[in-house]
Amino acid sequence: MANYYLFSTGGDWDTTSLYRNGDQFPASKLYIELQTPRNDDGRPLKNGLQQGAEMTAYATSLDEGQEVAIFPGKIDLEFPTHKVSIENATPQFAIEMTRVWIDEQDVSHEVSEILINIDSERNEVEAYIVLFKPRLFGADEVATYALL
Amino acid sequence: MKRLTTLLAVFVVVLGLFAPEAFGQRGFGRSGGFGGGGFGRSSGGFGRSGGFSSPRSYSGSSGSFNRSRSSSSTFGGGSFNRSSSSTFGRSGPTSSSSGFGRSGSFGSTGRINSTSINRPPIYRDSVPTYTGYGYYGGSRVPAYGYGFFSGYSLGMLSNPWLHYAPWHPAFYYGRPMYYDGAYHAGEFSFFRLIFGIAIIVFVVWLIAKILRLIGGGGIKYTTYR
Numbered sequence: 019m020a021n022y023y024l025f026s027t028g029g030d031w032d033t034t035s036l037y038r039n040g041d042q043f044p045a046s047k048l049y050i051e052l053q054t055p056r057n058d059d060g061r062p063l064k065n066g067l068q069q070g071a072e073m074t075a076y077a078t079s080l081d082e083g084q085e086v087a088i089f090p091g092k093i094d095l096e097f098p099t100h101k102v103s104i105e106n107a108t109p110q111f112a113i114e115m116t117r118v119w120i121d122e123q124d125v126s127h128e129v130s131e132i133l134i135n136i137d138s139e140r141n142e143v144e145a146y147i148v149l150f151k152p153r154l155f156g157a158d159e160v161a162t163y164a165l166l
Numbered sequence: 167m168k169r170l171t172t173l174l175a176v177f178v179v180v181l182g183l184f185a186p187e188a189f190g191q192r193g194f195g196r197s198g199g200f201g202g203g204g205f206g207r208s209s210g211g212f213g214r215s216g217g218f219s220s221p222r223s224y225s226g227s228s229g230s231f232n233r234s235r236s237s238s239s240t241f242g243g244g245s246f247n248r249s250s251s252s253t254f255g256r257s258g259p260t261s262s263s264s265g266f267g268r269s270g271s272f273g274s275t276g277r278i279n280s281t282s283i284n285r286p287p288i289y290r291d292s293v294p295t296y297t298g299y300g301y302y303g304g305s306r307v308p309a310y311g312y313g314f315f316s317g318y319s320l321g322m323l324s325n326p327w328l329h330y331a332p333w334h335p336a337f338y339y340g341r342p343m344y345y346d347g348a349y350h351a352g353e354f355s356f357f358r359l360i361f362g363i364a365i366i367v368f369v370v371w372l373i374a375k376i377l378r379l380i381g382g383g384g385i386k387y388t389t390y391r
Contacts, residue, residue: 157378
């Protein structure tokens with residue numbers, strides 16, 4: 019059964035919450051990392067997730083300290099300035115089937131890197147998404163969306 | 167009364183016999199007046215006038231002048247004799263001799279026959295939708311186009327380089343073909359369509375590459391919050 023997570027934060031710990039399938043999920047850490055391949059120069063490749071990727075995604079429960087897989091499933095991440103959604107419902111977790119939205123816009127073919135690290139124990143927060151936007155005319159763009 | 171009627175009938179018959187010839191000479195313009203009888207008797211006048219050298223050739227090429235010479239014997243009466251001698255002595259006939267010079271144009275006013283074009287086998291069942299002109303061997307010949315955009319094919323008659331310009335519709339048509347006295351538009355070529363698209367894509371890609379190089383390595387970094 020696919021999970022559905024809802025992470026929301028207003029920019030501080032008091033307004034930060036995580037829900038799993040409609041129920042609050044006490045967690046000490048939420049970690050999502052995605053990295054698509056790069057060429058020899060370290061430059062992202064075109065077509066985003068279509069080139070494959072490496073991904074780590076889990077939430078550490080506050081009670082048992084156990085890492086719980088987020089996928090297969092979907093997670094909505096509501097930040098003060100952006101809303102990000104990541105979904106992969108394939109049981110085998112085929113990375114090419116992962117879909118990423120930023121503010122309701124599908125960026126699956128542009129995403130290059132994702133890092134969501136919300137660690138309450140270490141009081142560390144880090145969240146950004148990097149998109150690679152190839153241009154036919156002019157320079158390609160590597161756009162970093164700072165979520166926090 | 168009966169005699170008067172007979173004389174009137176004879177007059178009408180005679181008038182009917184000669185009148186058409188007289189009208190016919192008038193139809194040729196002033197040259198007809200010379201055919202009326204001045205040839206034999208006033209040959210000296212013709213000889214003096216340089217402009218009358220043309221009547222010799224004209225009379226030789228025209229059967230009607232030969233007939234008019236015979237008719238001159240019929241009209242050998244005083245009126246023609248007098249008029250020819252007096253008129254030719256003055257400037258009048260000389261000016262009329264220029265009419266012979268113009269009479270040369272009669273040769274060009276021959277019969278014009280309309281002809282339908284003989285189409286190449288590939289256009290045997292087609293109807294031309296575009297007509298123009300081209301030049302073949304220095305002569306102006308008609309040019310025909312068949313169907314959509316075929317006129318661009320004929321445009322290659324005046325601008326042959328269009329056959330090598332993928333951005334022009336003429337590139338996608340064959341060259342005009344010369345067939346039986348006329349140019350006919352070339353056919354649309356799917357091969358050239360594919361080839362043209364490939365060339366355009368390559369040119370766009372090349373321009374993009376150049377612009378990327380000019381843009382400083384082809385990558386820029388931005389941050390959004």
